[in-house]
Amino acid sequence: MHRSVIVRSAVLTVVTALAAAALAVPAEARHRVHADALPAVPPRAETPPLHDDEEGGHADADDPAIWRNAAAPGRSLVVATAKEGGLRVYDLDARPVQSIAAPPAAGEDHAPGRFNNVDLVHGLRLSSGRADxxxxxxxxxxxxxxxxxxxxxxxxxxxxxxxxxxPPVFSRDQDEIDDQRTAYGLATWTDPATGKAYALVSRRERTTVALLELLPAAGGRVTYRTVRTLDLPSSFRLPDGTSWSPCGEPGELPQVEGMVVDPANGVLYAGQEDVGIWRLRADLTGTPKLIDKVREYGVPGVYDEETEECAPGDDPGFGGTRISADVEGLTLLTESDGDGYLLASSQGDDTFAAYDREPADANEYEGGFRVTAANGALDGSEECDGAAALNAPLGSKYPRGLLVVQDGHDTLGDGRDATGFKFVDLGEVLDALDD
Incomplete structure (x- = not known):
């Protein structure tokens, strides 16, 4: 039974009975019941599958961004990362428009380019003029x-x-780059007070977030400089007085990937995968606030070298009730009246959580939804890494806007693992959240 249902009950005896029944059901089953109770939204289109193998070019879908063509909204584009497969560009029918290879390795013993996350900057001033x-x-x-x-x-x-x-974002030399504690999550932000454009970048297997100012370079090119960095916590004091850190490989800290900046107030939301969602200033000053926790928050774990997985211990009950690790793609759904939602991919139970985007309202939870199969034609989104929403008319196909979500477990008939992206009518998402 969902914990919030128990809290809302006014009769103590009923509360006790429901709580006892919930504890008798395994945590995974409780999470599945919660997920199945959420409204389902079908995808309208899906991209061709990407395969992370030699035959498929080591392409693995991860994170999308939606670029709106103001002159012809129906000819807008979705730009998406494919890790070692580089970048893919799709039209609104989810058909490939362009494929860009990631840069090659710096040498035989070094890693090739691997594009993790993507975002957009609009109207950046370059030496050759303004550009998106x-x-x-x-x-x-x-x-x-x-x-x-x-x-x-x-x-x-x-x-x-x-x-x-x-320059490298975090590493001092090629040896550090080879350790692959490198640029990972990404969100862009333009400060309306100064007009300066920035990228906020997280570091793989670390809790660091860096603020980079984007700068024009010669020949219409772009570079950047580090303004400051901030480290989120890696260890947490629990209500029972004990200290807890998420389980991981030796030396690995709880990393951040999904990030988004609310342009209305310069607030950065950052998803620390095994911890929860943080709210902080996009200029990385001030004190971060944890606005929601994953269900697994506080659960002890022991890393098994043989299986390369963590064996969880007993759940002390200090976690949240809406998102399951990993908390992944974060995106904003902005409405015309200034209201809207922060959307978060709850990868652990294949759902999406919606929060009020106003910090003044404590980013209250507003509901959730699933992206599921549409009449047997298209499968849904599972184990979603990245998401992007744009609440603006995009021609006749998406007059109320578009949500693009990564599908981490695409359904195929040839036995190979595959990934891709699902295109969802944003109007149907809004209807589901308003019900």
């Missing part, structure tokens, strides 16, 4: 990569405009 850019974190080389967006360019809408002298 797709920005991606290259985990393999510990850099940011920049691609100018020109929808009608004959050879494809994206052009690489990365300054070849752009």
């Amino acid at each position: 850019l797709a920005v991606t974190s290259d985990r393999g080389h510990d850099r940011l990569r920049f691609y100018r967006i020109d929808r009608d360019r004959a050879s494809g809408p994206l052009t690489d405009v990365t300054d070849p002298l752009a």
